[in-house]
Amino acid sequence: MRIATWNVNSITARLPRLLDWLGAAEPDVLCLQELKCSDAAFPYDAIGELGYGAATYCAGRWNGVAILSRAGLGDVTRGLADEPEFVDEGALFGARERRAIGATCNGVRVWSLYAPNGRAPGHPHFRYKLEWLAALQHTVTAENGDQPLALLGDFNVAPTDDDVYDIADFADSTHVTEPERQALAALRSSGLTDIVPRALKGDRPYTYWDYRQLAFAKDNGMRIDLILGNPAFTEAVQDAYVDRNARKDSPAGPPSDHAPVVVDLAFPS
DNA sequence: ATGTCAGACAACGTCTGA
Numbered sequence: 001m002r003i004a005t006w007n008v009n010s011i012t013a014r015l016p017r018l019l020d021w022l023g024a025a026e027p028d029v030l031c032l033q034e035l036k037c038s039d040a041a042f043p044y045d046a047i048g049e050l051g052y053g054a055a056t057y058c059a060g061r062w063n064g065v066a067i068l069s070r071a072g073l074g075d076v077t078r079g080l081a082d083e084p085e086f087v088d089e090g091a092l093f094g095a096r097e098r099r100a101i102g103a104t105c106n107g108v109r110v111w112s113l114y115a116p117n118g119r120a121p122g123h124p125h126f127r128y129k130l131e132w133l134a135a136l137q138h139t140v141t142a143e144n145g146d147q148p149l150a151l152l153g154d155f156n157v158a159p160t161d162d163d164v165y166d167i168a169d170f171a172d173s174t175h176v177t178e179p180e181r182q183a184l185a186a187l188r189s190s191g192l193t194d195i196v197p198r199a200l201k202g203d204r205p206y207t208y209w210d211y212r213q214l215a216f217a218k219d220n221g222m223r224i225d226l227i228l229g230n231p232a233f234t235e236a237v238q239d240a241y242v243d244r245n246a247r248k249d250s251p252a253g254p255p256s257d258h259a260p261v262v263v264d265l266a267f268p269s
Numbered sequence: 270a271t272g273t274c275a276g277a278c279a280a281c282g283t284c285t286g287a
Contacts, residue, residue, distance in 0.1 A: 061275090119286085211273035213273090
């Protein structure tokens with residue numbers, strides 16, 4: 001069974017590349033993030049023609065997540081238990097953003113996740129990010145048992161200094177702070193393992209390269225797209241890799257700033 | 270030099286978020 005995760009940075013802008021990638025990589029399940037479309041605008045037909053069902057949780061301009069599957073799609077859960085809302089300074093109301101969707105595919109419990117960015121340490125969005133990751137831990141702790149389970153997606157946190165190209169460039173930056181890494185550590189301590197993929201090129205399995213400053217050409221990347229598996233999931237892992245080829249320029253259109261992460265599994269029958 | 274990209278708005282440029 002092949003499961004993957006990919007922050008596509010707009011499913012509308014990425015559709016030709018997404019369809020190409022589905023045909024080439026043939027994942028059984030694909031978790032998508034940053035769809036940037038409404039549920040109504042989701043390309044169910046084009047994806048369905050390739051044999052995939054889709055469960056979506058998206059609304060408009062920002063965020064948006066989905067799970068594509070050709071291995072069944074049951075028990076769909078949209079949002080986290082007690083998920084926080086982002087309340088900006090001066091705002092009267094918060095808004096529930098669409099950042100988490102869970103489903104069960106052929107006996108594997110899968111979550112597609114897009115953690116808040118945080119914007120800057122000390123920003124209200126940073127506090128929201130930590131609260132959101134705590135809500136994720138509570139949700140998954142309640143679900144975690146003997147059934148294979150994995151959290152896949154863009155966590156917007158680099159687990160260690162080795163997961164960024166140069167930690168010296170990240171002073172006063174989000175994604176590398178102690179509280180963010182503690183939130184990931186809390187997820188691991190609740191029984192999940194960070195399944196570190198292999199890089200197809202270079203030493204570090206980066207999953208994100210900024211569009212600016214020739215970051216991809218210089219391999220100035222970050223590993224922020226993660227797969228966290230419980231024991232029943234992790235024991236079945238045969239291989240995991242980052243498909244950095246999907247970050248390259250292509251005739252099918254411009255790339256996302258993230259590459260897909262793929263995991264191959266063999267579950268005992 | 271936040272040097273690129275995407276979407277929304279009401280426009281054909283400017284803003285926001287990443």
